[in-house]
Amino acid sequence: MSAMDFLDKLNPGQRKAVTAQDGxxxxxxxxxxxxxxxLTQRIVYLIANQGVRPWQILAVxxxxxxxxxxxxxxxxxxxxxAIEGMMxxxxHSxxxxxLRRESxxxxxxxxxxxFDSDDQQSLVKSIIREMNLNEKLYRASSVHAAISRAKNDLIFPDDYPINTYRDEVVKRVYTEYQKRLIASxxxxxxxxxxxxxxxxxxxPVVRDKYAQRFRHVLVDEFQDTNLAQYALVKHLASHHKNIFCVGDPDQSIYAWRGAxxxxxxxxxxxxPDAQTVLLEQNYRSRQNILDVAMGVIDRxxxxxxxxxxxxxxxxEKIFFYxxxxxxxxxxxxxxxxxQLVASGEFEPKDCAVMYRTNAMSRLIEEAFLQARLPYKLVGAQRFYGRREVKDVIAFLRLVHNPSDEAALGRVINIPPRGIGEKTLTTLHMVARQNNVSAGAILLDLARGAESPHYKSFTGRAAIPLSDFGGLLSNWIAYSKTETVPELFDRILRDVNYKEYIVDDNSEESLDRWENVQELKRLAMEYSTRTMDEFLENVALVADQDTITDSNAPTLLTLHAAKG
Incomplete structure (x- = not known):
């Protein structure tokens, strides 16, 4: 089927959008x-009908x-x-x-x-403690959320507006937070x-390079963009002005994260000269559903x-109870x-229960449990949030970038090797005194007593630091020649990680090791690719919910359903 044949299957509104003139x-x-x-047909139309080269198209x-x-x-x-080179x-990706190209x-x-969400929170928390702030008044999650909102609105630390004393505190934390990120x-x-x-x-030179390259910029879910994202697409489309945005303000649900x-x-x-096309024909629902939805949103x-x-x-008519x-x-x-399942007309998996917030699921879950009925809860578990997965990723991050403060703090004593909070504090203090990263000090300590920093620690602390520095130094050397999965195996073997998490052969321990093996399967896909690519993918990949294919009703928030 040719691209033009496919256009015949579009309704008038869709066809008008797909074949819209430049601009x-x-x-x-x-x-x-x-x-x-x-969106798909627009890309095909540009390449097959308008002669646009794939590498001149950016779809976000x-x-x-x-x-x-x-x-x-x-x-x-x-x-x-025909689409090779299209971005x-x-x-974020x-x-x-x-950024990597223009570093x-x-x-x-x-x-x-x-840094993932936990790394960010941990860094903010340590800054709050070092500033001797009241952690009950200035919770790390709350302060970090304020910093995130500022960034989404393109407000930098120096420009952070101060209207209250709290704003002043947030500005101080924000300033230090940014310094620590750069140092790492x-x-x-x-x-x-x-x-x-x-x-x-x-x-302007960098802007023009990309704006001239991308003759056409296409944006999905435009209603969910924040100010920073809008600024980005506006800059990228600044030369050719061929920006094609698809969205619906009625479906905007991400205001809480800056949309x-x-x-x-x-x-x-x-x-002001933009063409506007309305797509009003719905292929998913019946008219009663649409009328009720419009009756609500029209207010x-x-x-x-x-x-x-x-x-x-x-x-069918909507049933309200x-x-x-x-x-x-x-x-x-x-x-x-x-009753629906007992009637034989529906399977349990055909049913879903939606609610506004996760907290609302408790009573519904209890009702299912009391009725001895199974259910699936979306959003209950995240693969990349599991302890053992975060550990292994932190080891790899540290090898890739020894200045990574969050990764170092996570794994320096995993498995336990006698490096406590006091030793870690001294390590960071020595690093600051020498104007280098804690990772750099650690690598120098691999030389043992020959290191000028060795005497800064007690013998009891210096030995495990030196040993770990030696391990890190070896891993960095091997990373130059080994593939991602090979380095993955070497690190786990060197620290006896399996013995550390599978300590009692319980089902929970074995599940944890299975999670590590699942991460290894992902690493195998990067056998011919770089650690940069692997770590970037892990950091940016959307959180996956662990839903099985069991025949059970699904419980989820409206946000999870929309997302």
């Missing part, structure tokens, strides 16, 4: 209106899954060679690529590491976007009204599912 285009896509199809998504799906759909229509990915303009080396040759997730936005803003639905309004102000002010319609018929209390609500939900 800024805003596609307001209602739920279930085929926006992924429109919010999840790795969406990026992968978009690429596969395009390949299914035109051959793989499809998440905001694309920006990380740009000479940054206060970082090109092998910078990406590290960035957090927000930095990846902020550094890129600032680089494109302040360096700003007003970006759609900014887009219209910044590109919102300052929005562009849409009239969603479906060719799938009216469907008002329970006496939350216990009655949970019982009704479980009883209804039990």
């Amino acid at each position: 800024p285009v805003l596609v307001v896509a209602g739920p279930g209106s085929g926006k992924t199809r429109v 998504t919010f999840t790795n899954k969406a990026a992968k799906e978009m690429g596969e759909r395009v390949k299914a229509i035109i051959n793989e060679q 499809i990915g998440t905001f 694309i920006c990380a690529r740009i 000479e303009h940054l206060p970082l080396e090109s092998n910078f590491v990406i 040759n590290a960035v957090d997730f927000d930095d990846i976007l902020v550094y890129t936005a600032r680089l494109l803003e302040e360096n 700003d639905y007003r970006n759609i309004r900014r887009f219209e102000q910044d590109f 919102a002010q300052n929005r562009r009204k849409k009239r969603l319609f479906s060719d799938r018929g009216a469907g 008002e329970a006496r209390d939350d216990f009655g609500e949970a019982s009704f939900v479980v009883d209804t599912i039990a």
